[in-house]
Amino acid sequence: MSQPDGKPAQGKKSFYCPHCGVLAQQSDSRLVKEGTGTVLTSRSRRDPRSIAQWSFSRCGVCENIAVWHDNQMIYPTASTLPGPHEDMPPEALQLYSEAAAVFPHSRRAAAALARGALERLLRHAGVEGRDLSELIVNTESEVPWALFQLLTSLRVLGNSTLHDEQGAPELVAVYLDEDDAEIAETIITVVNEACEALIAVPKRAERIYNAIPKAKRDYVEGQVDGVRKLAAAAAEHAEPEASAS
Structure with missing residues (x-):
């Protein structure tokens, strides 16, 4: 079963925050040349003033930032672990x-x-x-x-x-x-x-099994019950023999 795609990546709108661990919306800002200095902007990465693909993402939950360069997380060190299973409670x-x-x-x-x-x-x-x-x-x-x-x-x-x-x-x-x-x-x-x-x-198994017509399920379950009863009876019969020996 595939896991939800929450792996951090530069420019993604949401991922598992490397600070708080929550799957959260991320706001993306980039370093661009502005006169003789540099400023942060929310403009697209295609902005010709962008400086060597540096950017910053800010978590919408804990508000901490991650620093990116050329599609690599520089700060904090990115986790190599996958996100939690989609069915995890x-x-x-x-x-x-x-x-x-x-x-x-x-x-x-x-x-x-x-x-x-x-x-x-x-x-x-x-x-x-x-x-x-x-x-x-x-x-x-x-x-x-x-x-x-x-x-x-x-x-x-x-x-x-x-x-x-x-x-x-x-x-x-x-x-x-x-x-x-x-x-x-x-x-x-x-x-x-x-x-x-x-x-x-x-x-998933229950969902698939319930798609089988009820009459067929009842038949199979009846067979299973019969096997279980035979096994229980055999076990009960074996206990006195074991005690006698």
Whole structure:
């Protein structure tokens, strides 16, 4: 499933602000020659007085600016992480957006924020558990094993980077390695993967399944119920035999 195109880019009318992490409207200004000096203007980038493609975007929410040159964000350092999944619930979206915004500046803070986003996401998806560890364990039958491993890695990392690096020193070292950003990005964006598996796919599946005529659905569901009853009866019959042996 494609993600909303909120990646920051020079001249875009809206993107995820690198300061506050919110998908916000951006006002664009450019440096142009004015007499013997330079001024900011909201004129088009095609203005012949524009100075070497320098521009400034101002966030409509936090009002902080980003500085651009030749389609590259110079300040602040742009996040390489994708925006939140389009089906991510608001309570998780806020923390994930903040994690993506802070990622270039503090991977430790990004891990802690992403961990919080994951916990909120799992609770919204109806997963039960007293804490994040139990929540993740209870997803094991619903997600691929590789995704389960990454969810666990994010949980451990979120704890270790801020509280107890001795708990998972190798994981922390790999995550903080500046020469291997792909590993760090994979761990943080697992929140999007969880949203896809636990919220987006079931929602799409239900919509598609409900397009099947009701009589056909009832027939299939009746078959499923019959198989379940047979399995339950077999299990009940096996218990006395196991006790006797």
